[in-house]
Amino acid sequence: MSHHEPEAKIFACSKSVYLAEQIAQAYGVPLGKVITSTYSDGEFQPSYEESIRGLRVFIVCSTFPSADNLMELLLMIDAAKRASARHITAVIPYFGWARQDRKDKPRVPIGAKLVANLLDAAGATRVMTMDLHADQIQGFFEKPVDHLFASTIFLPYVKSLGLENLTIASPDMGGSKRAYAYSKFLESDVVVCYKQRKVANVIDTMELIGEVKGRNVILVDDMIDTGGTLAKAADLMIEKGALSVRAICTHPILSGEAYEKIENSKLSELIVTDSIPLKKKSDKIRVLSCAPLFAEVMHMVHHNNSISGKFIM
Numbered sequence: 001m002s003h004h005e006p007e008a009k010i011f012a013c014s015k016s017v018y019l020a021e022q023i024a025q026a027y028g029v030p031l032g033k034v035i036t037s038t039y040s041d042g043e044f045q046p047s048y049e050e051s052i053r054g055l056r057v058f059i060v061c062s063t064f065p066s067a068d069n070l071m072e073l074l075l076m077i078d079a080a081k082r083a084s085a086r087h088i089t090a091v092i093p094y095f096g097w098a099r100q101d102r103k104d105k106p107r108v109p110i111g112a113k114l115v116a117n118l119l120d121a122a123g124a125t126r127v128m129t130m131d132l133h134a135d136q137i138q139g140f141f142e143k144p145v146d147h148l149f150a151s152t153i154f155l156p157y158v159k160s161l162g163l164e165n166l167t168i169a170s171p172d173m174g175g176s177k178r179a180y181a182y183s184k185f186l187e188s189d190v191v192v193c194y195k196q197r198k199v200a201n202v203i204d205t206m207e208l209i210g211e212v213k214g215r216n217v218i219l220v221d222d223m224i225d226t227g228g229t230l231a232k233a234a235d236l237m238i239e240k241g242a243l244s245v246r247a248i249c250t251h252p253i254l255s256g257e258a259y260e261k262i263e264n265s266k267l268s269e270l271i272v273t274d275s276i277p278l279k280k281k282s283d284k285i286r287v288l289s290c291a292p293l294f295a296e297v298m299h300m301v302h303h304n305n306s307i308s309g310k311f312i313m
Contacts, residue, residue, distance in 0.1 A: 008302045009052055011080075013061035013072040019093065019274055019291060020060035026295035032057075034076070044068075046076050048083055056087040058128075058298050063096035063115070064253065064276050070096060070115065074122040081123030089126040090119055091298065093275035093290055094223075094251045098133035116140035128297065130275060130290060131222045131250040148297060149311055150250040150273055153288050155185055157271065158218060158248070167191055167215040169237070171229045179220050182248075189215070193233045206232055213241030224249035224270070227258035231265035238266040251275050252285070 011032040012020030024031040033049040057080050061073040073090060080088045100111030112134075119127060120142060128146040132138070138145040166188040170179035176192050183190045191210030206229075217237050224230055224247070234245040245267055252272040254262075262270055262284055270282075273290040293310070300307045 005303075006055060008056040008058055008298070009050070010058045010060065010298070011048070011076065013046075013059070013069060013076060015064075015069050015072075015277070016061045016093075018277055019062070022274075022289060022291035023060060023091075023295045023298070026292045027299055036072075044072065044075075046072060046079060048079060051083075052080060053084040054086050056089065056302055057085045058089045058091050060091045060093070060294075062094035062275055063092055064094055064251075065096060070118070074118055077119065077122040077124050087125050088123055089128055089298070089301065090124040091294060092127065092129045093273070093294065095129045095132055095137070098137055101134040101137055112137045113140045119143075126301070128294070128301070130273070130294075133222055146297060146301065146307060148290075148293060150290065150293075151182065151185070152293055152310060153273060153290055154248050154271060155182070157288060158182075158186065163216040163218075163244075165215045165243070167210075167212055167217045167242075169193065169210075169212070169217050169219045169233065171195070171219050171221050171233045175221050178222065182218075182220050191217070191237075193229075193236070195229065195232075206236060208236055208240060212237045215242055217242045217245045219245065219247040221247070221249045223251040223253055224258065224272070225253045226256045227254065227261035227265075230267065230270070231261040234265050234267040244268050246271065248272075252278060252287075254279060 007029055009032045010024045011034050021031050034046050035049055036044050036046045038044045059076050063070040077088055097111035097115050126144050127141055130148040131150045138147055168179045168183040168188050169191045170176045171193050172195055179190050191212055193206055193208055195206045219230055219233055230247045237245050246269045247267055248271045250273050259282055270285045272287055274287050275290055297307050297310055
């Protein structure tokens with residue numbers, strides 16, 4: 001008797017439904033039904049409204065603050081485990097708490113490792129994410145991690161712009177590896193911004209290493225939070241003679257006055273993915289969907305196909 005493996009089921013935490021619907025559509029299955037009951041004090045309980053016994057389930061949830069998103073993901077993983085799902089893959093387009101990947105001063109937590117332990121304890125058998133703040137976070141897990149690169153989404157768009165005299169820039173020393181990978185693929189120059197901070201989210205000084213005069217610059221980063229770094233970098237580059245400055249940031253956190261900073265900066269365009277929903281629209285922000293990439297990789301994982309072809313850098 002031939003055994004035909006049933007198709008996987010895709011579910012979503014409440015704040016990631018907008019993305020999970022697109023992923024499910026691209027995958028070719030309906031989005032699974034979950035209802036969430038909420039108590040008057042704010043405690044909530046998700047419940048699967050269909051059988052998942054013996055199946056592979058994908059739970060889509062970006063874990064941006066508040067902590068409710070992470071808690072909802074953990075509860076959904078636990079519910080899937082107790083409902084006898086065979087494989088439970090946590091699909092986390094934006095992996096929150098990833099900036100806490102080491103002890104950078106005494107008496108602080110390593111939040112990314114704690115989140116990895118929580119996902120493990122809840123019962124996730126695999127994790128799928130995109131553009132982690134630091135690559136080594138993959139090593140915090142004892143389970144397989146599929147770390148996807150948004151470059152697969154961004155590079156075709158950059159090529160479609162047909163920019164002459166292209167230069168790729170990193171807004172800080174930490175992102176230089178990513179910038180070099182982009183520049184190698186696009187056969188362009190690289191410049192790096194050197195910034196010093198006295199406190200988080202506030203830049204004290206910024207210098208530019210490299211030449212941008214007469215160049216079209218694209219800043220590359222994994223996330224944009226307050227927008228201060230990118231706005232300052234764009235203004236500095238235009239000052240130094242750059243023809244245009246665009247920015248590619250995978251995760252649009254965009255907190256505080258970020259939208260105003262982007263609007264008022266010399267950036268001609270900010271290109272992001274939909275790993276986090278935008279709080280408001282902006283003419284300067286272009287969103288490219290990561291749903292087709294996740295759907296394709298999820299399909300490959302479910303059918304035990306190699307996913308290495310999805311890593312173009």
